[in-house]
Amino acid sequence: MKYIGVDLGGTNIVVGLIDMEGNIIKSYTRPTIPTRKTEEIFDDIIDMCQILIEEFNLNLSSLKGIGMGIPGEVDSKKGIINYSNNIPIKDFNVSSYMKNLCKKVNMDIPFFFANDADCAALGELVAGAGKGCSDLVILTLGTGVGGGIIIDNKIYSGFFAGGAELGHQTIVHNGELCTCGNKGCLEAYASASALIRDAKKSAKENPNSLLNTLADNNLENITAKVVFDAKDQNDSVAITLVENYIEYLAVGVANLINIFKPEVLLLSGGISKQGEKLTTPLKEKVVTKVFGNDLKTKIDIATLGNDAGLIGAAMLAR
Amino acid sequence: MKYIGVDLGGTNIVVGLIDMEGNIIKSYTRPTIPTRKTEEIFDDIIDMCQILIEEFNLNLSSLKGIGMGIPGEVDSKKGIINYSNNIPIKDFNVSSYMKNLCKKVNMDIPFFFANDADCAALGELVAGAGKGCSDLVILTLGTGVGGGIIIDNKIYSGFFAGGAELGHQTIVHNGELCTCGNKGCLEAYASASALIRDAKKSAKENPNSLLNTLADNNLENITAKVVFDAKDQNDSVAITLVENYIEYLAVGVANLINIFKPEVLLLSGGISKQGEKLTTPLKEKVVTKVFGNDLKTKIDIATLGNDAGLIGAAMLAR
Numbered sequence: 001m002k003y004i005g006v007d008l009g010g011t012n013i014v015v016g017l018i019d020m021e022g023n024i025i026k027s028y029t030r031p032t033i034p035t036r037k038t039e040e041i042f043d044d045i046i047d048m049c050q051i052l053i054e055e056f057n058l059n060l061s062s063l064k065g066i067g068m069g070i071p072g073e074v075d076s077k078k079g080i081i082n083y084s085n086n087i088p089i090k091d092f093n094v095s096s097y098m099k100n101l102c103k104k105v106n107m108d109i110p111f112f113f114a115n116d117a118d119c120a121a122l123g124e125l126v127a128g129a130g131k132g133c134s135d136l137v138i139l140t141l142g143t144g145v146g147g148g149i150i151i152d153n154k155i156y157s158g159f160f161a162g163g164a165e166l167g168h169q170t171i172v173h174n175g176e177l178c179t180c181g182n183k184g185c186l187e188a189y190a191s192a193s194a195l196i197r198d199a200k201k202s203a204k205e206n207p208n209s210l211l212n213t214l215a216d217n218n219l220e221n222i223t224a225k226v227v228f229d230a231k232d233q234n235d236s237v238a239i240t241l242v243e244n245y246i247e248y249l250a251v252g253v254a255n256l257i258n259i260f261k262p263e264v265l266l267l268s269g270g271i272s273k274q275g276e277k278l279t280t281p282l283k284e285k286v287v288t289k290v291f292g293n294d295l296k297t298k299i300d301i302a303t304l305g306n307d308a309g310l311i312g313a314a315m316l317a318r
Numbered sequence: 319m320k321y322i323g324v325d326l327g328g329t330n331i332v333v334g335l336i337d338m339e340g341n342i343i344k345s346y347t348r349p350t351i352p353t354r355k356t357e358e359i360f361d362d363i364i365d366m367c368q369i370l371i372e373e374f375n376l377n378l379s380s381l382k383g384i385g386m387g388i389p390g391e392v393d394s395k396k397g398i399i400n401y402s403n404n405i406p407i408k409d410f411n412v413s414s415y416m417k418n419l420c421k422k423v424n425m426d427i428p429f430f431f432a433n434d435a436d437c438a439a440l441g442e443l444v445a446g447a448g449k450g451c452s453d454l455v456i457l458t459l460g461t462g463v464g465g466g467i468i469i470d471n472k473i474y475s476g477f478f479a480g481g482a483e484l485g486h487q488t489i490v491h492n493g494e495l496c497t498c499g500n501k502g503c504l505e506a507y508a509s510a511s512a513l514i515r516d517a518k519k520s521a522k523e524n525p526n527s528l529l530n531t532l533a534d535n536n537l538e539n540i541t542a543k544v545v546f547d548a549k550d551q552n553d554s555v556a557i558t559l560v561e562n563y564i565e566y567l568a569v570g571v572a573n574l575i576n577i578f579k580p581e582v583l584l585l586s587g588g589i590s591k592q593g594e595k596l597t598t599p600l601k602e603k604v605v606t607k608v609f610g611n612d613l614k615t616k617i618d619i620a621t622l623g624n625d626a627g628l629i630g631a632a633m634l635a636r
Contacts, residue, residue, distance in 0.1 A: 159452070159579055160580075170573055259481060259577065261477055288500075289500050297478065
């Protein structure tokens with residue numbers, strides 16, 4: 001049995017044929033061109049699905065269904081995209097529109113929808129660092145801090161749509177302003193953007209820091225990687241920045257463990273590429289913060305990278 | 319069909335016969351005497367269950383099962399109490415011990431176990447302020463801050479036992495010391511103990527505050543009720559204390575709503591007796607803090623009081 005996954009991103013649409021173990025058999029990519037009409041974007045998706053169906057001679061005995069990950073708030077029960085963050089989609093009945101594919105290929109294909117971060121969580125559970133687990137929490141440390149929750153092998157996103165906003169837990173009352181308008185959110189401390197914000201400030205205050213050298217003396221060149229690289233070269237300013245970053249991340253991770261006691265908590269996104277350089281000091285801090293200092297949850301790095309969303313989307317149709 | 323609920327508390331054991339709607343038909347109370355051997359405590363429980371079974375002529379066609387709420391960490395799958403907070407129970411196989419009741423009444427009764435706070439959450443869902451809902455989060459504002467989570471009509475307490483420690487989410491990094499050893503937990507700001515701690519300090523610093531008058535000029539007489547009473551009589555010190563208290567509570571509530579987007583979030587425990595005087599200003603603050611300022615979750619006061627745990631325990635056997 002096979003599944004088609006659709007990963008609708010702000011930049012690209014990826015449509016792939018996935019097997020039961022979550023392996024990508026074949027995938028196609030087209031630019032999203034988010035300025036287009038919503039219907040045009042979905043016509044492209046329908047076209048890409050049709051190509052895969054015909055190329056692999058798929059029928060209802062070999063194709064279990066199509067799953068789609070959407071960057072925004074999805075009412076998966078109704079098959080409606082409430083809104084999207086990066087693509088101007090609003091109150092779009094995607095479930096009904098995808099029926100056009102059914103007509104074209106003359107098959108009554110089941111469709112499933114979820115938020116893309118939730119799909120990434122499911123992907124890691126089925127085929128990534130959470131393989132063999134049933135309960136998982138994932139934090140994506142990128143421009144923002146996203147989250148996904150899997151309970152008993154299923155995506156959990158709240159009773160009302162749009163839960164699992166794990167980056168928007170206040171960890172510092174009246175702290176740094178967050179993109180959401182609230183103050184002191186985990187995102188305002190544990191996103192790459194937050195690290196870059198603090199690093200620019202420190203680099204300015206410490207002209208001799210390696211941060212400036214590695215950034216060619218241009219604050220705009222400072223990335224999260226620059227900070228971690230300077231730390232690896234023993235720059236004291238960068239060491240402090242990374243220590244603070246991990247301290248705040250540990251607070252958010254400990255909060256989630258106290259609430260969910262998940263089997264595994266995964267980190268994904270750009271900063272997670274630091275691997276054990278991130279997880280080793282993180283675990284040391286988390287164990288001092290969790291209730292009863294009893295850390296049973298495995299803390300690890302997600303392994304599927306950009307494929308997690310596509311694979312997890314397909315797995316919605318399991 | 320009927321259920322027997324057992325609410326094992328640090329002070330009293332309550333065993334009750336409960337109907338399908340969560341009404342208490344009859345209940346018996348005995349002192350726990352927590353200094354006794356664990357077996358003696360459970361012999362009392364077995365005896366109380368037997369009395370109810372015989373009094374109401376219960377058999378397997380009228381008694382669906384027995385549910386028990388335990389103040390501590392329970393491995394409900396294995397039927398083992400890992401440890402209890404108020405009663406010196408450790409690694410006790412309650413499931414196996416309760417079989418002694420089966421022998422006495424010659425019935426193979428199904429048993430169910432859960433943490434008492436989780437039972438209280440289930441009780442409110444079935445027969446209290448969450449009636450008709452499927453997804454609920456409850457915060458108990460007492461000496462500490464406890465929590466319970468119901469997802470899709472079932473208790474959620476984590477993959478590993480002992481989750482839903484909702485009072486031990488850090489909301490103020492490096493803030494007030496919490497009883498758990500961590501700093502800045504919600505419990506260190508939103509428990510009655512936290513309010514009393516702050517009120518004692520303010521009363522000392524402000525000899526003319528009504529707080530001192532209402533406490534007969536003895537700081538030890540200051541309770542959460544004294545603070546709210548002084549606020550109701552327009553004492554400016556008490557007004558500030560209550561405003562701060564509600565501000566921090568709102569942070570914790572907003573965090574939980576961002577994560578769970580529950581159908582309803584209930585407040586129980588001593589401070590919840592303030593009713594709308596608490597929920598009205600709380601809601602005003604929460605809406606400014608939740609993601610997208612989109613507050614769909616109903617915030618309300620739990621209604622079952624001390625009966626919630628007993629009723630919810632019985633409902634484990636549904």
